[in-house]
Amino acid sequence: MSAEPSSGAAAPATTTPPPPPTDETPTRRGIFDPALLDACISCGFCLPVCPTYTLTHDERSSPRGRITLMRALETGRLDDDDPTLQEQASFCLGCRACESVCPAGVQYGHLLEQWRDHQWRGRHVPPIALAARAGVRVTPAITAAGRLRRAARQTGAARPDATAHLMLGCAERALFPTISRSVLRLLPPGVVDVPSGQGCCGALHAHNGASHEAETLAEELGRRMPGTILTTAGGCGAHLASVLGRQRVQELSEFLLAYWSEHPDAEPDLGEIRVDGRRARIGLQESCHLRNGMGVSAPARELIARVADYVELPSAGSCCGSAGTYSVLRPQDSRRVLQTHLDEVEAADLDYLVTVNVVCHRQMIGGLRRSRSRTRAIHLAELLAQAAGRSTPDTRD
Amino acid sequence: MSTVERTHTLTDAVLAELAGIVGPANLLVSDGDVEPYARDATPLFRARPDAVVLPTDTAQVSAVLALATRAGFPVIPRGGGSNLAAMTVAERGGVVMVLTRMNQIREISSDELLAVVQPGVTTAELADAAAAKGLLYAPDPGSRTVSTVAGNVATCAGGLRGLKYGVTRNYVLGLEAVLPTGEVIRTGSRLWKDVAGYDLTRLLTGSEGTLAVITEVTVALLPMPATVGTGVAYFDSLADAGTAVARIIGLGVLPATLEFLDNRCINAVEDSNHLGLDRTAGALLLFGDDGPDTHVATSLDRMAATCDVVGARAVTRARDVVESDALMAARRCSLPALARLAPITMLEDVTVPRPLLARMVDTIDTIAAQHHVVCATFGHAGDGNLHPTIVFDPHDGDARHRAEAAFDKVFHAAMDLGGTITGEHGIGAAKRPWMAARLGEDQLALLRRVKSAFDPAGILNPGKLGS
Ligand SMILES: Cc1cc2nc3c(=O)[nH]c(=O)nc-3n(C[C@H](O)[C@H](O)[C@H](O)COP(=O)(O)OP(=O)(O)OC[C@H]3O[C@@H](n4cnc5c(N)ncnc54)[C@H](O)[C@@H]3O)c2cc1C
Ligand code: SF4
Numbered sequence: 001m002s003a004e005p006s007s008g009a010a011a012p013a014t015t016t017p018p019p020p021p022t023d024e025t026p027t028r029r030g031i032f033d034p035a036l037l038d039a040c041i042s043c044g045f046c047l048p049v050c051p052t053y054t055l056t057h058d059e060r061s062s063p064r065g066r067i068t069l070m071r072a073l074e075t076g077r078l079d080d081d082d083p084t085l086q087e088q089a090s091f092c093l094g095c096r097a098c099e100s101v102c103p104a105g106v107q108y109g110h111l112l113e114q115w116r117d118h119q120w121r122g123r124h125v126p127p128i129a130l131a132a133r134a135g136v137r138v139t140p141a142i143t144a145a146g147r148l149r150r151a152a153r154q155t156g157a158a159r160p161d162a163t164a165h166l167m168l169g170c171a172e173r174a175l176f177p178t179i180s181r182s183v184l185r186l187l188p189p190g191v192v193d194v195p196s197g198q199g200c201c202g203a204l205h206a207h208n209g210a211s212h213e214a215e216t217l218a219e220e221l222g223r224r225m226p227g228t229i230l231t232t233a234g235g236c237g238a239h240l241a242s243v244l245g246r247q248r249v250q251e252l253s254e255f256l257l258a259y260w261s262e263h264p265d266a267e268p269d270l271g272e273i274r275v276d277g278r279r280a281r282i283g284l285q286e287s288c289h290l291r292n293g294m295g296v297s298a299p300a301r302e303l304i305a306r307v308a309d310y311v312e313l314p315s316a317g318s319c320c321g322s323a324g325t326y327s328v329l330r331p332q333d334s335r336r337v338l339q340t341h342l343d344e345v346e347a348a349d350l351d352y353l354v355t356v357n358v359v360c361h362r363q364m365i366g367g368l369r370r371s372r373s374r375t376r377a378i379h380l381a382e383l384l385a386q387a388a389g390r391s392t393p394d395t396r397d
Numbered sequence: 398m399s400t401v402e403r404t405h406t407l408t409d410a411v412l413a414e415l416a417g418i419v420g421p422a423n424l425l426v427s428d429g430d431v432e433p434y435a436r437d438a439t440p441l442f443r444a445r446p447d448a449v450v451l452p453t454d455t456a457q458v459s460a461v462l463a464l465a466t467r468a469g470f471p472v473i474p475r476g477g478g479s480n481l482a483a484m485t486v487a488e489r490g491g492v493v494m495v496l497t498r499m500n501q502i503r504e505i506s507s508d509e510l511l512a513v514v515q516p517g518v519t520t521a522e523l524a525d526a527a528a529a530k531g532l533l534y535a536p537d538p539g540s541r542t543v544s545t546v547a548g549n550v551a552t553c554a555g556g557l558r559g560l561k562y563g564v565t566r567n568y569v570l571g572l573e574a575v576l577p578t579g580e581v582i583r584t585g586s587r588l589w590k591d592v593a594g595y596d597l598t599r600l601l602t603g604s605e606g607t608l609a610v611i612t613e614v615t616v617a618l619l620p621m622p623a624t625v626g627t628g629v630a631y632f633d634s635l636a637d638a639g640t641a642v643a644r645i646i647g648l649g650v651l652p653a654t655l656e657f658l659d660n661r662c663i664n665a666v667e668d669s670n671h672l673g674l675d676r677t678a679g680a681l682l683l684f685g686d687d688g689p690d691t692h693v694a695t696s697l698d699r700m701a702a703t704c705d706v707v708g709a710r711a712v713t714r715a716r717d718v719v720e721s722d723a724l725m726a727a728r729r730c731s732l733p734a735l736a737r738l739a740p741i742t743m744l745e746d747v748t749v750p751r752p753l754l755a756r757m758v759d760t761i762d763t764i765a766a767q768h769h770v771v772c773a774t775f776g777h778a779g780d781g782n783l784h785p786t787i788v789f790d791p792h793d794g795d796a797r798h799r800a801e802a803a804f805d806k807v808f809h810a811a812m813d814l815g816g817t818i819t820g821e822h823g824i825g826a827a828k829r830p831w832m833a834a835r836l837g838e839d840q841l842a843l844l845r846r847v848k849s850a851f852d853p854a855g856i857l858n859p860g861k862l863g864s
């Protein structure tokens with residue numbers, strides 16, 4: 001696939017395709033980091049793992065096609081108002097499954113943030129994306145909501161002697177307060193603390209075209225919680241890791257495995273989860289950002305297998321369609337993506353489906369309810385707390 | 398290289414007819430909608446088509462082609478868009494016809510050892526479905542997860558098992574195909590033996606979408622071998638690895654896999670796959686075989702011993718299937734992994750008679766040095782099929798010209814050794830300039846007469862493969 005031979009080369013030409021000016025060295029608008037945009041070689045290896053490509057089999061909604069669109073935007077071949085650009089920037093789930101298989105190391109997640117930063121300015125911001133950015137900004141409101149619903153009690157300023165500081169995700173502390181309480185039950189007192197006055201980490205801003213604000217928020221949170229931050233949500237974790245550095249952030253499943261293996265005495269007596277007098281059958285819905293952003297995939301499986309029969313679902317590692325605010329922005333597409341997962345859960349006849357991220361948790365609860373499934377969604381922390389016999393009755397949400 | 402802006406050859410009446418055939422949702426016309434179809438995996442070539450259609454059945458394919466012949470606009474079939482010769486770039490405008498929505502596996506028959514699939518099924522989907530029934534679909538191109546079966550047929554794709562199992566053409570039993578004039582034909586059959594008529598199945602295999610659009614493929618399957626074993630040998634130089642390959646084949650061993658990577662490839666692959674490869678070795682030879690346990694064990698022993706004799710620095714064996722798969726996966730992604738080195742990656746596909754492999758490798762190195770280009774080479778050693786890959790930065794002065802000049806020399810060197818300009822990636826638009834040198838004018842003229850017998854209006858992928 002080289003091109004025409006250079007002048008003086010001896011190869012005879014059988015046809016004479018006109019070689020007009022190249023656009024490989026075009027003027028750039030500076031929307032994207034050139035090194036990131038140039039990294040893709042259009043091999044297409046990412047197509048089969050992309051949930052939106054799998055739905056459509058249309059290059060436009062594939063990672064490679066989106067990068068081609070970004071390049072057209074960058075070089076001015078397409079302008080900002082182009083409807084396909086608008087549509088594809090929003091149709092993408094931001095799940096970064098494409099990154100996990102890309103041999104060329106394309107950092108699609110960053111490209112998507114740069115794309116949305118540009119694309120979703122002024123009148124092009126989807127109204128709900130704006131709302132999502134604004135909604136999580138109000139720290140006191142979130143704190144109050146969390147307190148009403150009894151999330152883990154905050155313990156004042158971050159303690160320097162804590163092994164890690166437990167982060168209370170915005171949505172999680174309001175919607176699923178038992179998750180953070182369960183975490184505290186899995187570790188000896190004092191190992192982790194829960195610093196007060198936690199703000200938002202900014203992950204949702206990053207997904208919704210406000211990556212500068214997203215960075216500031218993460219940095220602020222990093223200052224308020226110096227040292228290791230422990231998170232129960234892959235989405236928050238991946239964003240924090242990208243701003244503060246991977247070594248500052250630990251996700252629950254990797255943290256528990258490592259901590260318990262270093263301190264065997266600290267591991268609670270994990271019993272068996274039983275349903276109808278037998279060992280429970282439990283599957284997993286991974287978090288894309290945990291898997292593709294933080295590279296954590298095995299620990300949750302290992303932990304589940306300690307307390308029940310672990311059942312691997314074919315799509316355990318692919319996006320469930322919740323994708324940050326996606327299920328709110330594009331409810332129909334979100335449900336199309338979700339359906340595959342629901343079908344697999346039914347086929348596997350599971351007792352529980354474990355989640356490791358709050359938005360996936362909500363997505364799966366809603367989906368399973370709508371499909372009248374007998375399977376219950378449960379966060380990993382809640383499952384383990386239940387196995388440790390230390391759960392509170394409301395874990396079976 | 399070519400960049401063609403849109404020709405806008407389609408009239409409103411034609412667009413309306415197209416929408417009527419495939420349905421408005423399966424017809425793309427706006428600049429943004431067709432942009433993703435302006436290129437495939439080939440660097441430096443792009444051209445926006447005037448429209449894109451995504452048909453969902455054979456009748457739609459037929460109606461679009463009949464319309465194209467009547468109205469005189471080009472149609473460019475497209476599968477996974479993973480080819481490396483600009484075969485799906487709409488240089489002359491027209492309609493890109495995407496077959497990925499025709500993606501049903503119709504049948505996997507254990508009794509008849511065959512599968513029947515629609516054109517858009519990927520190679521990996523077919524192989525997985527066959528494996529689930531204990532059967533092997535042997536052709537194994539590096540791009541298997543993205544390439545489609547019909548795309549493989551249209552390019553006669555090779556892969557990582559070519560030495561023992563051959564290439565795609567050895568497995569195609571029959572095709573359903575639509576002629577550019579709209580007629581639906583069936584070539585071949587479900588039979589291993591069938592010599593009624595010219596072998597049109599083979600003629601369409603490797604025809605790069607210039608003769609007919611393939612709408613169904615019947616392929617032969619094999620019983621799944623009991624085990625697979627893989628090993629790795631490191632050498633100081635590619636030439637040593639080449640010598641080892643010649644000795645192995647000289648022994649009468651016909652292994653399933655003999656793949657090699659040079660030092661740059663080893664490092665690029667290690668950067669992306671983290672397998673603990675020896676980054677300092679001059680060359681890596683991946684050898685493997687499949688079959689009954691005892692056969693695989695003996696075969697791997699003999700290959701390992703031969704590598705030792707030739708002076709391998711180290712020889713290791715994969716402990717299990719997982720490790721084997723990881724090694725093969727690493728080899729498959731050599732090309733994209735090399736892309737980490739520079740913005741533009743140009744890959745070639747010359748093939749020489751097996752015994753001349755080491756000599757060709759030396760020649761490539763010399764040419765690369767003479768032209769001051771960064772060249773990495775990997776390939777299917779067992780097939781004499783080399784993929785020299787030049788990486789460069791387009792902003793670096795005349796880097797591109799140097800790359801092109803170097804490849805021109807490489808092609809001629811391969812032909813001088815009795816080899817060819819492309820072993821498996823095809824001619825497309827990218828390799829056209831060297832076709833006459835490879836085939837001669839008489840054969841080219843015949844090729845064009847064949848083309849016009851299939852495609853009197855010259856609408857199907859015009860300009861590709863010398864058409
Ligand atoms: C990383 C990488 C590794 C690769 N490794 C290998 C390898 O090991 N061996 C190898 O041989 N190739 C390899 N390739 C090249 C490429 O994958 C193959 O040529 C593959 O067969 C193309 O299939 P596709 O479905 O992507 O076809 P496309 O690229 O979409 O099209 C290829 C050609 O087939 C025609 N075509 C597609 N579908 C139809 C149809 N239904 N009817 C008629 N014509 C049709 C098109 O018009 C075009 O001419 C590799 C490519 C990449 C990017
Ligand atoms: S993003 Fe990566 S995997 Fe996808 S086409 Fe580009 S280089 Fe290939």
Ligand code: SF4
Pocket residue numbers: 049050051052053062063066091092093094095096097098099108
């Ligand atoms: S982030 Fe997910 S949805 Fe978006 S292109 Fe990548 S794989 Fe597809």
